[in-house]
Amino acid sequence: MQSLITYFERMGFSENQLTPFLNCIKTRQYKANELIISKGQIENYLSFIDVGIVRYFVVAKDKEITIDFAFKSSFYCAYDSFYDRSDTDIYIEALTDVQLYSISHKDLQNLYTNCEITKKLGRLATENLLSKKVKREINLLTKSPQERYEELLREQPKYILQIPLKFIASYLGVVPETLSRIRKRIS
Amino acid sequence: MQSLITYFERMGFSENQLTPFLNCIKTRQYKANELIISKGQIENYLSFIDVGIVRYFVVAKDKEITIDFAFKSSFYCAYDSFYDRSDTDIYIEALTDVQLYSISHKDLQNLYTNCEITKKLGRLATENLLSKKVKREINLLTKSPQERYEELLREQPKYILQIPLKFIASYLGVVPETLSRIRKRIS
DNA sequence: CGCCGAGTTGAACTGAATCAAGAAACGTGG
DNA sequence: CCACGTTTCTTGATTCAGTTCAACTCGGCG
Numbered sequence: 001m002q003s004l005i006t007y008f009e010r011m012g013f014s015e016n017q018l019t020p021f022l023n024c025i026k027t028r029q030y031k032a033n034e035l036i037i038s039k040g041q042i043e044n045y046l047s048f049i050d051v052g053i054v055r056y057f058v059v060a061k062d063k064e065i066t067i068d069f070a071f072k073s074s075f076y077c078a079y080d081s082f083y084d085r086s087d088t089d090i091y092i093e094a095l096t097d098v099q100l101y102s103i104s105h106k107d108l109q110n111l112y113t114n115c116e117i118t119k120k121l122g123r124l125a126t127e128n129l130l131s132k133k134v135k136r137e138i139n140l141l142t143k144s145p146q147e148r149y150e151e152l153l154r155e156q157p158k159y160i161l162q163i164p165l166k167f168i169a170s171y172l173g174v175v176p177e178t179l180s181r182i183r184k185r186i187s
Numbered sequence: 188m189q190s191l192i193t194y195f196e197r198m199g200f201s202e203n204q205l206t207p208f209l210n211c212i213k214t215r216q217y218k219a220n221e222l223i224i225s226k227g228q229i230e231n232y233l234s235f236i237d238v239g240i241v242r243y244f245v246v247a248k249d250k251e252i253t254i255d256f257a258f259k260s261s262f263y264c265a266y267d268s269f270y271d272r273s274d275t276d277i278y279i280e281a282l283t284d285v286q287l288y289s290i291s292h293k294d295l296q297n298l299y300t301n302c303e304i305t306k307k308l309g310r311l312a313t314e315n316l317l318s319k320k321v322k323r324e325i326n327l328l329t330k331s332p333q334e335r336y337e338e339l340l341r342e343q344p345k346y347i348l349q350i351p352l353k354f355i356a357s358y359l360g361v362v363p364e365t366l367s368r369i370r371k372r373i374s
Numbered sequence: 375c376g377c378c379g380a381g382t383t384g385a386a387c388t389g390a391a392t393c394a395a396g397a398a399a400c401g402t403g404g
Numbered sequence: 405c406c407a408c409g410t411t412t413c414t415t416g417a418t419t420c421a422g423t424t425c426a427a428c429t430c431g432g433c434g
Contacts, residue, residue, distance in 0.1 A: 137327070173328050174422070362390080
């Protein structure tokens with residue numbers, strides 16, 4: 001649980017403020033390539049990644065489109081389902097073996113009324129995600145695939161090498177052949 | 188103020204629950220083509236559009252990129268600045284003459300502790316925006332400019348005709364010439 | 375050892391960008 | 405209310421980046 005505690009300490013919370021929150025944490029694990037949640041299901045957990053990488057994708061025109069990755073020491077969930085309890089439109093899979101610390105929606109709601117950290121967490125999680133999406137939107141509208149790849153290399157170098165090319169290509173909005181050529185071009 | 192009251196009534200709030208909120212509302216107005224906020228400023232208001240259309244844009248590579256529009260009877264603000272009080276990266280301009288009902292950040296914070304509607308508003312505003320952005324991301328990654336335009340026509344028909352083509356083109360991620368040809372093709 | 379999915383490479387094709395020129399709409403001042 | 409200048413939109417010709425399709429290589433795994 002240390003990775004999670006460290007995460008909150010960096011946000012300025014002390015360990016005993018965390019206790020009610022930590023008491024609700026369940027651990028879950030998935031093997032590489034396992035689906036964690038599928039379209040049509042309802043997301044019941046907000047999860048912190050202790051170990052591993054997960055991939056978000058949607059299926060459109062019979063193709064998987066990778067919309068995001070989440071890495072070690074960050075929260076993820078099927079946000080389009082978790083808050084309003086509707087069916088999710090996305091799939092989330094484990095890219096590597098994954099170890100999660102999860103809190104259920106129900107426990108989170110109970111904490112919401114009497115635990116400061118939870119309120120802050122809920123708001124920050126959504127706001128961070130939003131600013132990430134806005135940044136990505138601008139990126140998609142203004143940059144070429146090659147520029148997007150170079151930026152990704154700069155910002156997430158240690159992860160890129162662990163993720164199969166075809167998923168990164170899809171995330172950048174190109175076919176695998178194109179990403180292969182981009183890599184060749186800039187090397 | 189009727190448009191704002193109606194908006195909240197549809198969300199299930201009664202008019203007297205609204206009173207503390209409504210007491211903080213200032214009206215503001217802008218002429219067509221006026222900049223409401225510019226990059227580097229801090230957003231002080233969350234605003235509801237009583238009349239008019241606003242356009243969000245960023246400047247990248249010396250070009251204006253339109254990232255969104257907001258219409259009559261919806262809230263808007265420079266969300267990347269409002270909550271965390273940082274400098275915004277975006278510009279917001281009035282596309283038409285605009286009439287706003289605005290609440291300041293300070294008043295909103297004061298209301299936050301004792302007014303249910305405010306809590307709900309803050310959370311919903313961010314969540315709605317997020318789900319809109321996720322939808323847009325998928326749209327940008329999976330659809331052709333022509334498909335994006337047809338979808339826009341379907342979903343916002345009454346507004347499209349009021350917005351200059353060049354802004355819509357930029358929103359769709361194409362140059363104006365291309366949108367002009369798309370329009371010709373499908374008519 | 376051979377299979378299979380992932381990645382690479384090549385050639386032909388296609389849709390959007392660019393560049394350029396002309397037409398239409400817009401508003402501003404006389 | 406009209407005339408002129410500016411901006412917006414349209415249309416055409418050319419170029420270019422990314423897709424498609426196909427063939428081939430490489431590495432892991434039964």
